[in-house]
Structure formats: structure tokens, C-alpha cells
Amino acid sequence: MEATTVSQRESRAGNGTHAAAQAVSAAWTPADPGPLGLAGFAMTTFVLSMFNANFVSSAGEPVVLGLALAYGGIAQLLAGMWEFRTGNTFGAVAFTSFGAFWISFFVLVQFHLSGLEAAGGATAGNAVGLYLWAWAIFTTYMFVASLRTTGAIALVFALLAITFVLLGIGNSGGNETIIHWGGYLGLATAAAAWYASFAAVANSTFGRTVLPVRPLKR
Numbered sequence: 001m002e003a004t005t006v007s008q009r010e011s012r013a014g015n016g017t018h019a020a021a022q023a024v025s026a027a028w029t030p031a032d033p034g035p036l037g038l039a040g041f042a043m044t045t046f047v048l049s050m051f052n053a054n055f056v057s058s059a060g061e062p063v064v065l066g067l068a069l070a071y072g073g074i075a076q077l078l079a080g081m082w083e084f085r086t087g088n089t090f091g092a093v094a095f096t097s098f099g100a101f102w103i104s105f106f107v108l109v110q111f112h113l114s115g116l117e118a119a120g121g122a123t124a125g126n127a128v129g130l131y132l133w134a135w136a137i138f139t140t141y142m143f144v145a146s147l148r149t150t151g152a153i154a155l156v157f158a159l160l161a162i163t164f165v166l167l168g169i170g171n172s173g174g175n176e177t178i179i180h181w182g183g184y185l186g187l188a189t190a191a192a193a194w195y196a197s198f199a200a201v202a203n204s205t206f207g208r209t210v211l212p213v214r215p216l217k218r
Helices: 002-027 034-052 063-086 089-118 121-146 151-173 176-206
Strands: none
Touching: 034 063, 034 089, 034 151, 034 176, 063 089, 089 121, 121 151, 151 176
16 A cells, blocks of 8 residues: 555656646747858858959868858758757758758868869869759749748848859859859858848847848738
8 A cells, every 4th residue: 555655656746747847848948040040151151252252362262161061061050950949940941951051062172072173174063063053943942932031031042042053054164254253142142141140139139120131921
């Protein structure tokens, strides 16, 4: 009889602990991971675009790799994982995908690009062009989805889609001028992403609209 009573008490205590844990979980809301993802994307895009636009000597391009792996890649990937927790499907797909993009860019440049170039300039150009065209397709349909988010986010995806198209054309055809134009659009994309990140941080911190992002009608 005593053993049964103790067991019942332990069961009730366990149920109480579980209920308390559920209550804490229900009450806890994670911070918005969006500004982090946008900032990681913006900075890495800005630095790479400075080279694509030929504003900085191509000899310094390896500096992009650390950003691509750590900030544009891992940090943005983590932001995408947290967007799953917030229930934001668009943010989860966007940040996770572009975090993976920057990690794949790091792997491509660090381990495979020299081999492609050794096989011939046309081979490398076509391969990189295919890679960029695939990302242009993804970014274009994400732009369509972004038309139900905010004007700031939609602008980022519109500019990014054009950037990928220009870089895809430039690399496939070996046209440096078009690649430079892709760099200019990349800089505009980075500026738009930085603005969206800054607006989200500032508006959240101040508790009011400091920088407008223009929510789009659903």
C-alpha cells in the first residue's frame, strides 16, 4: 500500500514538472532571427561584389572565404534553423538556403575551382555559370513569395535575382563587363539587405517604427 502511494506521488510530481516545462515552453518566444540572417547575407554579398565590380584587386578575393563560411554561411544557416522555430516558412527556406549557398561557395572556391580552371577557362566558366543560373531560378521564385512579406525584403530578392542572372551570363560567356554589372547589382542587393536588417533591429529595440519596411498586403 505504501509503495503504491509513493509511486502515485512520484507520478503526480513528474506530471507537474512536465506541465511546468510545457508552460515555460509555451510562454517563451525566441528573438527574431531575421536581422542576423540578413546581416550575414549583406556583409558577405557586399565584400564579394566589391571584387566582382572590380573596385578591389582580384588578388584579395580569398578574404571573402572566411566571411562566406562563418557569417554568410554558418550564421545565416543558424538563423534559418531558428526561423523554423518561429514558424516562418519563408524565412526558414531563405536563410537556410542562402546559408548553404555561401558554404557551398566556400567549398567551390577553396577546393574545386582551381581544378575546373585547369580543365580550361570555358569549362570553369560554364560550370560556375550553371551554378549561378540554378541559384537565379531559386531566387526568382523566392522573389514571387516575398511579395507577401515586406517591400524591403521583396527589393532584396528582386535585386538578388537580377544579380545572379548577370553573373550567370557573365561567367558562362566569359564576359567581364557583365560580371562587373553583376557586382554593381550585388552592391545594391547588399545595401537593401543591410537596410532590412537595420530596420528590424532598430524597430524591435526602440519598440516603434524607426525605419519603415512597408508590409505588403496578404
